[in-house]
Amino acid sequence: MPSLCVVGMQWGDEGKGKLIDCLAAEADVVVRYQGGSNAGHTVVVDGQKTVLHLVPSGILHDGCLCVIGNGVVVDPEGILEEIAGLTARGVTVGDNLLISDRAQVVMPYHKVLDAASEDAKGEAKLGTTLRGIGPCYVDKVSRVGIRMVDLVKPAALEARLRRNVEAANRILQGVYGREPLDPAPMLEQYLAYGDRLRPHVADTITYLHRALADGRKMLFEGAQGALLDIDFGTYPYLTSSNASACGVPAGTGVPPSQINAVLGVVKAYTTRVGEGPFPTEMHGEAGEAMRKAGNEYGATTGRPRRCGWLDAVALRYALAVSGVTGVAITKLDVLDSQPTLRICTRYRHDGQMHQAFPSDLDVLEHCEPQYEEMPGWLSQTSEAEHIAELPAAARAYLDRIGELLGVPIQIVSVGHDRSQTIFATTTGLFR
Ligand code: GDP
Numbered sequence: 001m002p003s004l005c006v007v008g009m010q011w012g013d014e015g016k017g018k019l020i021d022c023l024a025a026e027a028d029v030v031v032r033y034q035g036g037s038n039a040g041h042t043v044v045v046d047g048q049k050t051v052l053h054l055v056p057s058g059i060l061h062d063g064c065l066c067v068i069g070n071g072v073v074v075d076p077e078g079i080l081e082e083i084a085g086l087t088a089r090g091v092t093v094g095d096n097l098l099i100s101d102r103a104q105v106v107m108p109y110h111k112v113l114d115a116a117s118e119d120a121k122g123e124a125k126l127g128t129t130l131r132g133i134g135p136c137y138v139d140k141v142s143r144v145g146i147r148m149v150d151l152v153k154p155a156a157l158e159a160r161l162r163r164n165v166e167a168a169n170r171i172l173q174g175v176y177g178r179e180p181l182d183p184a185p186m187l188e189q190y191l192a193y194g195d196r197l198r199p200h201v202a203d204t205i206t207y208l209h210r211a212l213a214d215g216r217k218m219l220f221e222g223a224q225g226a227l228l229d230i231d232f233g234t235y236p237y238l239t240s241s242n243a244s245a246c247g248v249p250a251g252t253g254v255p256p257s258q259i260n261a262v263l264g265v266v267k268a269y270t271t272r273v274g275e276g277p278f279p280t281e282m283h284g285e286a287g288e289a290m291r292k293a294g295n296e297y298g299a300t301t302g303r304p305r306r307c308g309w310l311d312a313v314a315l316r317y318a319l320a321v322s323g324v325t326g327v328a329i330t331k332l333d334v335l336d337s338q339p340t341l342r343i344c345t346r347y348r349h350d351g352q353m354h355q356a357f358p359s360d361l362d363v364l365e366h367c368e369p370q371y372e373e374m375p376g377w378l379s380q381t382s383e384a385e386h387i388a389e390l391p392a393a394a395r396a397y398l399d400r401i402g403e404l405l406g407v408p409i410q411i412v413s414v415g416h417d418r419s420q421t422i423f424a425t426t427t428g429l430f431r
């Protein structure tokens with residue numbers, strides 16, 4: 001029962017989509033386990049770019065079953081658009097895409113509440129993707145959410161939608177002073193979405209257990225990253241789901257004992273979209289240059305991503321929490337023109353050194369990162385096909401990262417295309 005979880009180790013956008021697409025060539029099933037259309041996973045094949053938000057990144061491989069697990073929040077409108085876009089480009093999306101009947105549905109009032117809550121916070125806003133993610137998970141935890149099983153059952157949808165719109169309107173009008181929403185056209189629209197999505201809705205838990213029993217190779221696709229995880233991230237500046245590998249069992253129904261290997265995806269530097277502490281952030285021209293070199297603009301919202309140096313304090317914590325068995329270093333090529341590289345190994349705050357990642361936002365916001373410096377390689381890496389073809393300084397940088405993190409580097413990515421991927425090991429990825 002070989003399985004592998006691919007999960008971001010920073011604040012998202014580490015290049016998970018690219019790696020899932022590469023690894024899906026040898027997988028039978030790819031499963032998303034949390035998050036929603038806040039994710040933007042980019043896959044580039046022969047120069048052609050596909051950005052996936054809800055559809056798992058194995059969809060470009062024939063014969064790969066793509067599953068949206070029960071832990072995901074599904075925006076029916078968004079996923080139908082995504083399916084239409086893929087189909088228009090000749091990608092088959094039919095019975096190779098299953099959506100858990102237990103997954104929660106993102107409704108229009110979730111998006112309106114997301115925006116209203118952000119506006120009301122003013123300066124203290126989180127910088128969400130405005131995809132309704134937080135409010136949808138709030139409804140799930142409050143036990144009033146609408147699940148996919150309800151979306152495809154008209155009577156259940158009508159009852160829940162009317163009750164929830166009424167409740168949302170009380171908050172929209174009473175708390176935020178906004179216009180109420182009209183449930184009637186919403187119901188009509190969502191009944192139609194339910195009809196269109198019905199063929200994909202399934203008891204995915206039974207499917208996944210059968211696939212495991214049949215010895216199928218299973219990939220779990222993380223969205224966001226460990227530092228955005230609701231329990232382990234930089235609270236409250238994070239998303240509303242368990243984005244670390246800890247989310248897999250709860251978000252798929254596959255038990256922890258079946259998750260055999262965890263590939264932590266680490267960008268060779270750090271980025272973050274939205275608000276929140278970022279100790280190694282580069283400000284001014286240096287940050288701008290990194291953003292340009294890495295083309296760091298959000299795949300979902302187009303917002304410029306904040307850029308900074310690699311942070312081994314945050315990474316050691318993220319790796320530990322997810323039980324990472326190997327790492328993939330991505331976007332190494334983006335550092336090609338840096339004369340000197342920096343890696344943060346400790347934080348200093350109030351005269352104290354921190355080697356463990358602090359929970360206190362004050363410390364994260366005001367600490368002084370302590371850096372090690374290494375020489376850059378000042379040459380192109382994007383055509384390397386083997387680790388040995390990388391410049392010596394690039395290999396030294398990777399070796400140092402491996403040492404600091406204490407796990408093997410299994411993959412190095414040197415460009416956005418599927419082909420620009422170096423496998424440092426061909427064994428031990430799936431276990
Ligand atoms: P994800 O959310 O983790 O899937 O990452 P995104 O797709 O949001 O962002 C990663 C971006 O970097 C995308 O534009 C990818 O095409 C691109 N990318 C991925 N790996 C590499 C790489 O090794 N080098 C370069 N230059 N770009 C990469």
Ligand code: IMO
Pocket residue numbers: 008011012013014038039040041126127128129130131132133134222223224225228237238239240273274275299
């Ligand atoms: P992928 O899967 C980067 C960030 C948002 C915001 C915070 C909360 O592409 O790596 P939300 O809409 O989830 O309530 O926003 O989380 N965020 C991401 N940042 N990559 C993502 O996904 C993200 N999904 C959410 O910018 O700071």
Ligand code: MG
Pocket residue numbers: 012013014039040041042299300
């Ligand atoms: Mg992304």
